[in-house]
Amino acid sequence: SQTIHQWPATLVQPVGSPLSLECTVEGTSNPNLYWYRQAAGRGLQLLFYSIGIDQISSEVPQNLSASRPQDRQFILSSKKLLLSDSGFYLCAWKSDRVPGNTIYFGEGSWLTVV
Amino acid sequence: AQKVTQAQTEISVVEKEDVTLDCVYETRDTTYYLFWYKQPPSGELVFLIRRNSFDEQNEISGRYSWNFQKSTSSFNFTITASQVVDSAVYFCALSGTTSFQKLVFGTGTRLLVSP
Numbered sequence: 001s002q003t004i005h006q007w008p009a010t011l012v013q014p015v016g017s018p019l020s021l022e023c024t025v026e027g028t029s030n031p032n033l034y035w036y037r038q039a040a041g042r043g044l045q046l047l048f049y050s051i052g053i054d055q056i057s058s059e060v061p062q063n064l065s066a067s068r069p070q071d072r073q074f075i076l077s078s079k080k081l082l083l084s085d086s087g088f089y090l091c092a093w094k095s096d097r098v099p100g101n102t103i104y105f106g107e108g109s110w111l112t113v114v
Numbered sequence: 115a116q117k118v119t120q121a122q123t124e125i126s127v128v129e130k131e132d133v134t135l136d137c138v139y140e141t142r143d144t145t146y147y148l149f150w151y152k153q154p155p156s157g158e159l160v161f162l163i164r165r166n167s168f169d170e171q172n173e174i175s176g177r178y179s180w181n182f183q184k185s186t187s188s189f190n191f192t193i194t195a196s197q198v199v200d201s202a203v204y205f206c207a208l209s210g211t212t213s214f215q216k217l218v219f220g221t222g223t224r225l226l227v228s229p
Contacts, residue, residue: 032215043221044159044205059216088157094215102149103209103217105159 002027006091006106019078021109023091033074034092086113116141118208120220127196135191135223137206148189149207196227
């Protein structure tokens with residue numbers, strides 16, 4: 001069966017520090033991968049999606065970047081965090097074979113920028 | 115553009131009451147997919163159901179049921195005999211048919227079930 005893991009689960013970072021959140025999917029190949037952010041009390045916003053290695057699309061201009069160095073690995077990064085980057089970050093995956101397939105989410109990472 | 119509206123920000127019920135969470139969507143696509151996810155306090159999004167636009171049959175799964183009506187662009191979710199463990203934020207979501215399939219979420223409805 002397929003599983004998705006992301007880490008770290010929680011982190012507190014000072015303003016201006018770098019960020020790296022990692023996500024891996026197991027049990028499938030060539031998945032579509034996604035990074036979503038949920039700000040406090042708000043809905044989920046799609047940040048990045050990827051249909052293959054080194055193929056990243058950004059949905060909103062921001063202080064973050066994403067990379068996919070391997071088929072089942074998706075990394076969310078920042079060189080210098082802002083207070084507004086605080087939130088709950090969710091990685092997700094979907095099989096690329098069938099449109100309309102369910103998107104499954106990881107456990108999430110709580111980021112507090114102080 | 116696609117849009118999902120969950121007008122109920124928060125609902126409070128007492129255990130064993132029935133509760134319906136509303137979801138209204140907008141899309142120009144003729145083929146699309148609707149989803150419901152549950153987000154318990156731990157934060158993880160748990161998939162509950164997927165429905166495609168050609169399948170208007172209502173679905174029941176235990177205490178959960180879903181009413182899909184294309185005529186009103188609604189996909190409502192009912193919990194029968196609610197339990198404390200149902201307390202969570204529930205999200206309705208919509209996607210099209212492109213291969214990369216971006217999910218558009220509503221803002222969520224927080225359900226509080228008290229004993």
